[in-house]
Every structure is written in structure tokens, then in C-alpha cells.
Amino acid sequence: MSDKGVLIGVDWGTTSFRAALMDESGAIVGRVDGPHGLLSVQDRGFESVLDQTVASWEGRPGRLPIIASGMVTSRTGWVETPYLPCPAGAAELAGALTRHVTPAGRTIGFVTGLSFRHGDGEPDVMRGEETQIAGLALEGTRLAVMPGTHSKWVRVTAGRIEGFRTAMTGDIFAAVKDHTVLRLTTADRRPSAEAFSAGVVAGMADHGAGLLGKLFRLRAGGLLGDFDPATTAERLSGLLIGAEIAEARSFAPDVEGPVLIVGGEALAARYATAFNVLGMEAETAPADAAFAGQFRIAQAAGLV
Amino acid sequence: MSDKGVLIGVDWGTTSFRAALMDESGAIVGRVDGPHGLLSVQDRGFESVLDQTVASWEGRPGRLPIIASGMVTSRTGWVETPYLPCPAGAAELAGALTRHVTPAGRTIGFVTGLSFRHGDGEPDVMRGEETQIAGLALEGTRLAVMPGTHSKWVRVTAGRIEGFRTAMTGDIFAAVKDHTVLRLTTADRRPSAEAFSAGVVAGMADHGAGLLGKLFRLRAGGLLGDFDPATTAERLSGLLIGAEIAEARSFAPDVEGPVLIVGGEALAARYATAFNVLGMEAETAPADAAFAGQFRIAQAAGLV
Numbered sequence: 001m002s003d004k005g006v007l008i009g010v011d012w013g014t015t016s017f018r019a020a021l022m023d024e025s026g027a028i029v030g031r032v033d034g035p036h037g038l039l040s041v042q043d044r045g046f047e048s049v050l051d052q053t054v055a056s057w058e059g060r061p062g063r064l065p066i067i068a069s070g071m072v073t074s075r076t077g078w079v080e081t082p083y084l085p086c087p088a089g090a091a092e093l094a095g096a097l098t099r100h101v102t103p104a105g106r107t108i109g110f111v112t113g114l115s116f117r118h119g120d121g122e123p124d125v126m127r128g129e130e131t132q133i134a135g136l137a138l139e140g141t142r143l144a145v146m147p148g149t150h151s152k153w154v155r156v157t158a159g160r161i162e163g164f165r166t167a168m169t170g171d172i173f174a175a176v177k178d179h180t181v182l183r184l185t186t187a188d189r190r191p192s193a194e195a196f197s198a199g200v201v202a203g204m205a206d207h208g209a210g211l212l213g214k215l216f217r218l219r220a221g222g223l224l225g226d227f228d229p230a231t232t233a234e235r236l237s238g239l240l241i242g243a244e245i246a247e248a249r250s251f252a253p254d255v256e257g258p259v260l261i262v263g264g265e266a267l268a269a270r271y272a273t274a275f276n277v278l279g280m281e282a283e284t285a286p287a288d289a290a291f292a293g294q295f296r297i298a299q300a301a302g303l304v
Numbered sequence: 305m306s307d308k309g310v311l312i313g314v315d316w317g318t319t320s321f322r323a324a325l326m327d328e329s330g331a332i333v334g335r336v337d338g339p340h341g342l343l344s345v346q347d348r349g350f351e352s353v354l355d356q357t358v359a360s361w362e363g364r365p366g367r368l369p370i371i372a373s374g375m376v377t378s379r380t381g382w383v384e385t386p387y388l389p390c391p392a393g394a395a396e397l398a399g400a401l402t403r404h405v406t407p408a409g410r411t412i413g414f415v416t417g418l419s420f421r422h423g424d425g426e427p428d429v430m431r432g433e434e435t436q437i438a439g440l441a442l443e444g445t446r447l448a449v450m451p452g453t454h455s456k457w458v459r460v461t462a463g464r465i466e467g468f469r470t471a472m473t474g475d476i477f478a479a480v481k482d483h484t485v486l487r488l489t490t491a492d493r494r495p496s497a498e499a500f501s502a503g504v505v506a507g508m509a510d511h512g513a514g515l516l517g518k519l520f521r522l523r524a525g526g527l528l529g530d531f532d533p534a535t536t537a538e539r540l541s542g543l544l545i546g547a548e549i550a551e552a553r554s555f556a557p558d559v560e561g562p563v564l565i566v567g568g569e570a571l572a573a574r575y576a577t578a579f580n581v582l583g584m585e586a587e588t589a590p591a592d593a594a595f596a597g598q599f600r601i602a603q604a605a606g607l608v
Contacts, residue, residue, distance in 0.1 A: 083527075083528065115524075115528055120509075122506075122518075122521050122524075122525075123521055123524040123525045123527075123528045123530050124520070124521065124524050125523075125524045125527055125528065149485070150485070150520055151516075165517055166517060166520040166521075166524070167516035167517050167520065168484065168485075168516050168517075168519045168520040168523075169516055171484040171485055172480070172484065172516060172519065174483070174484075175479040175480060175483040175484050176476070176479060178483070179478070179479040179482070179483045180472065180475040180476065180478075180479050181453070181454070181472075181475055202426075205424075206511075206513070207510075207511070207513045208513045208514065208515075208516075209510070209511045209512045209513035209550070209551060210512065210551045210554075211512075211515045211516075211547070211551075212455075212471035212472050212473055212476060212512075212515075212544065212547055212548050212551055213469055213470060213471050213472075213551050213552075214426075215472045215476065216428070216454055216470040216471065216472040217426050217427055217428065217470075219429075219472075220419075220426075220427040220428050220429045220470070221426075221427045223387075223427075223429055224387065224419055224427045224429065226427050240516065243515070243516055244516050246513070247513060247514045247515075247516055247517050248517075250514075
């Protein structure tokens with residue numbers, strides 16, 4: 001139990017669980033990272049995970065408010081919440097908090113995800129990233145990319161998300177790598193900056209069109225000796241990231257200034273290289289803004 | 305043993321084995337389809353498959369010439385043969401036959417695959433489809449599509465393949481369906497012509513660009529209630545076929561007349577629907593032209 005803590009933040013994803021104790025300035029004064037991703041929770045035993053992780057901060061369950069975000073609010077999570085339409089920032093997310101009192105007496109505010117309709121009416125959704133963006137407290141109008149299994153390209157004005165576009169890049173990378181004719185093994189994964197860059201350029205070509213053909217050429221080029229098959233994974237990674245950038249360019253063409261890369265170190269570096277190859281400006285932001293976002297949302301909701 | 309037969313054709317793929325006995329006019333006078341795809345052959349026991357399947361036509365091994373085509377000439381097949389560059393038709397394929405005398409005394413002519421360099425230098429390969437195209441004996445200049453795991457778009461003039469473009473459509477369909485967030489089950493596979501058509505139109509949009517985003521919208525649309533998630537597989541199929549058609553349109557823009565669909569019945573019907581949705585002319589050809597192609601190649605090689 002800590003007397004300094006005023007808020008517990010829980011960032012709960014499919015395969016990850018992180019919690020933080022924050023003081024009245026929002027500074028993190030306690031942390032726990034656990035292997036309690038949603039997929040590993042048996043029989044909906046969500047609260048017992050909290051018992052094991054944050055109870056020492058609470059003294060008694062319910063003494064501190066909890067804010068939770070991430071896939072914990074999806075259909076396969078603890079409390080399913082509806083998507084909030086854009087535009088939305090900390091204030092709208094605070095207004096849409098789903099408050100849930102648990103059997104043990106905890107009060108949890110679940111941050112919901114966002115939906116967006118593209119100009120052509122096509123749908124998009126996010127869950128978790130909205131809290132990270134709120135935590136960055138961006139000024140002006142910015143375009144941020146959040147690389148990952150489902151990369152998000154987010155247009156933000158004065159900290160509010162105006163719209164976003166998802167690309168299934170990481171998900172497709174994994175599926176193509178392991179479950180198509182490429183069937184890459186570790187022998188096909190030699191690091192190669194040159195192969196990655198060549199992939200980026202190929203992916204970007206024709207405004208990102210032709211992907212079904214470009215993917216096969218990774219196979220054909222290896223067979224015909226155009227490149228060392230050991231670099232195929234790097235080429236594939238570059239190809240998909242290049243295609244993603246080409247696709248997303250048309251999403252917010254009017255936003256000036258560098259693209260803000262919000263992601264873990266290795267993936268952020270990969271995207272920074274891709275932008276550099278393409279002669280586009282980019283800069284990186286702290287990836288770990290989820291707790292800061294939860295604090296802002298809690299403030300806007302009057303919880304701290 | 306049949307006195308009428310003058311040639312044995314073997315169409316040998318990764319998961320299929322078909323053989324035919326042909327008379328001096330090329331007519332098929334005997335057939336065998338077996339579960340002896342290359343993947344099922346143990347310890348390189350290729351000849352024992354022939355012993356089990358075609359020996360009754362031969363009387364003694366070696367009495368009749370054999371022509372083999374398909375993945376049997378790939379690295380994982382019986383005799384690996386190098387790719388022959390385009391343009392190539394029956395005459396060039398005959399000239400490039402790899403003749404192999406087996407321990408049992410059979411003489412087999414292995415038909416090799418083709419390679420092609422696109423205008424931008426990018427590589428492409430095929431193995432097996434060249435024999436089918438030779439069997440169709442097409443006149444004039446035609447654009448043919450051969451749908452499948454790796455769909456081939458083939459430009460043919462006077463029966464010779466001038467160039468081709470591969471799209472990894474079927475391979476990506478299977479990988480996305482089973483190994484991404486979509487994870488489609490049989491419950492997601494309700495037949496729906498409407499969903500398929502909507503997918504085709506979406507895939508074709510923006511000249512086939514934006515695929516990484518379009519794929520995610522199959523997920524988002526299901527979550528937001530835009531469509532019945534049970535139709536997701538149909539939408540995905542349409543999306544990828546639409547993207548493939550958009551990509552391939554730029555491959556041979558000068559070829560006039562209907563696109564020739566060369567494929568099995570179900571897949572050919574799916575592509576015919578897609579072309580119809582897009583207002584493009586198409587017609588179907590017999591898919592089963594491999595033996596006819598082998599006969600033409602054998603003729604050109606002086607074997608019959």
C-alpha cells in the first residue's frame with residue numbers, strides 16, 4: 001500500500017498485462033508487468049489477476065480508482081464497451097467511460113475504443129491506441145503512425161483524434177511468412193538493411209498497388225537468384241511497410257510536418273528507416289503513453 | 305497394355321497426380337488419377353508411382369515415351385529443370401525437354417517451367433501452366449487468367465507465351481482466412497453473391513491499392529454491424545480477386561477481346577462473376593488442357 005498513489009492504470013491486451021500506480025501529478029510510482037494477457041485468463045477470472053497484481057497498492061479493494069484500457073473492453077475481454085465515434089480526445093473518452101463495480105468492491109472505469117468512417121463510408125476501429133494518443137498531449141495537427149499487428153495512422157488535432165486508418169501489416173507479415181509458399185524459416189531471416197530498403201521501395205511503387213504480384217516476386221526472385229533467399233524476411237517486411245506507407249499517404253495528405261512514429265523501439269526504428277528511404281520526414285514519440293493517457297482521462301472524468 | 309497408345313502424359317503436382325494414355329491423334333484412350341502428389345512420395349520413390357499407375361499401358365517399361373510436366377520438375381520434384389525464358393510455345397518447350405532414362409528403362413521428357421522479366425526487371429516464374437497453355441492452341445493475341453494458389457495472367461500470341469504475371473491470390477486467401485485476426489470458421493462462410501460482389505468492387509477500387517487497409521475493414525465492418533460476419537469469407541474472396549484483376553489489368557492493357565479464364569469449374573465461375581461485376585468481358589476455356597499440351601510438345605520433339 002502506498003499513500004502517494006491516487007490512481008491505478010491497467011493496460012490490458014490480448015497477450016500483455018501492465019499496471020501502474022500514479023501519484024497526483026500523474027507520475028508513475030509503482031509498476032507491474034505480468035504474463036496475464038487476456039488470452040491466458042481462465043474462466044473469466046479477471047478480478048483474480050487484479051488481486052495478484054495491484055492489491056498491494058490498494059490496501060483494500062476499492063480504495064483507489066482504476067482505469068483500464070486495451071482489448072480488455074473487447075468482446076473477448078472483461079466488459080465489452082461500444083465504439084465511440086471520432087472525433088474524440090480525453091474529454092470524450094472520459095464522458096464515455098464504462099464504470100463497473102466488481103464483486104470485490106473495486107470501481108473500474110473502462111476506456112472504450114473508437115470507430116471512424118472513411119470518406120467512402122468504409123469502417124475502421126481501434127481499441128487501446130486512443131488512450132496512448134491522449135497520453136501524448138499533441139499540439140496542432142499531427143499525423144501519427146502506431147506500427148504493429150494492425151498499424152494505425154491517426155490524424156490528431158489539439159490532442160483529439162479526428163480520424164484514423166488501419167493497415168493489417170503485422171498480421172499479414174506473420175501470416176505470409178509462416179503460412180504461404182514463402183514459409184520462411186530462421187535461415188531466411190538474415191538481417192539486411194539493403195534488402196529491407198529494396199522491399200520498401202518495391203512496396204511503395206505504384207502507390208502501393210500490385211501487392212498480390214509483388215508478394216509472389218519474393219518467391220520468384222529467390223528461385224531465379226536475383227537475391228539471397230536468406231534476406232527474404234527483410235524484403236517482405238520492407239515490402240509491406242512500404243505498401244502501408246503508400247496507402248496511408250492518401251489518408252491525411254494535408255497534414256504538414258514530420259510523421260510521428262509511436263511504437264516500441266525495434267518497430268519504430270524499422271519505420272524510421274522506411275521513411276528515410278522514401279525521403280519522408282518522421283520523428284519518434286515515446287511508445288509508453290498509455291498510463292499518461294489514462295491519467296488524463298481520469299482527470300477529465302473527475303476521478304483524480 | 306494397349307496397342308492404340310503412343311504417348312503417356314503425366315501431370316504431376318504437389319498434391320495431385322494424373323496420367324493419360326494418348327493415341328496417335330492425341331485422343332485420350334486411358335486415364336488414371338491417383339493420390340500420389342509429390343508431397344506424398346516417400347524416399348524419392350517416383351518410379352514406383354509409375355509402376356503402380358501406368359505400367360499396364362506399357363507392357364514393359366520404356367515401350368512408350370512419357371512426357372511429364374508440373375511441379376515434378378521443381379526443386380522438390382523428381383528432376384529439377386531450369387526455367388526457360390519467354391517467349392515460349394510448344395516448339396521451345398520441346399527444344400528444352402530434359403530427357404531422363406530411369407533405372408527401369410523408361411524415357412521421360414520433363415517439360416520445364418518458364419521465367420519472365422517484367423518491364424521493371426522484376427522476376428516471375430511458372431511451372432505447369434505453360435503446358436496447359438500449349439494445349440489450348442490459342443490463335444491471335446489473347447490474355448488468359450489461370451486462377452489458383454498463384455494465379456497466372458498470361459499473354460499469348462499464336463500459341464506462344466510472351467509474358468505473364470503471377471498474383472499470390474489463393475495463397476493469401478488461405479493464409480488470411482486461417483492465420484490472421486479474421487480467423488474464419490465454417491460459420492463465416494455462408495455463400496453470398498452480394499457479399500462476393502461487394503468484395504470485388506472494394507478490391508478493384510483505387511487500382512487495387514490500399515489492400516492492407518481493405519483487409520482490416522473486413523474485421524471492422526463485422527464489428528460495427530455493417531454486414532453479416534457470416535459473409536466475411538465471401539467478401540475476402542471477392543476483395544482479393546478484385547485486387548488481382550485491378551493489378552493485372554495494367555499487365556497487358558493492349559490486348560483486346562475477352563479475358564480467357566482457364567481453371568477448374570468452381571474457381572472459373574467465381575472469376576467469371578467478378579469480371580461480370582466489373583463489366584469486363586470474359587469467357588471460359590477447358591481447364592484440362594495439360595495432356596493436349598504434352599501431346600503437342602511431344603509432336604514438336606518428334607516423339608510421336
